[in-house]
Amino acid sequence: MDTKITLSFDEEIIKKAKAYAAENNISLSRLIEFLLTKITTKEYKSLEDYPIADWVSAVAEGEAIYQTKKASRKKLKDDFFASRK
Numbered sequence: 001m002d003t004k005i006t007l008s009f010d011e012e013i014i015k016k017a018k019a020y021a022a023e024n025n026i027s028l029s030r031l032i033e034f035l036l037t038k039i040t041t042k043e044y045k046s047l048e049d050y051p052i053a054d055w056v057s058a059v060a061e062g063e064a065i066y067q068t069k070k071a072s073r074k075k076l077k078d079d080f081f082a083s084r085k
Contacts, residue, residue, distance in 0.1 A: 007032075 009017075014028075021031045071079075 017031065018028055021028045024031075026034075
């Protein structure tokens, strides 16, 4: 049974991901489902342990930075507003 969720991504990433999905004759929803299935079927202790395939780079923009330490709410807010300047 399918369940709907709402996610937010950078607009350019969505454009690239939609193009990638269309080129591979798959919906964006099924592409994301496929990725989540791959991630959750193995035991990875952190995102750094997960082997990112080359094709992910085709839809990614620049180097991915994963934050594994919990930042304070104030720090997250300050970082967000600093990135919008």
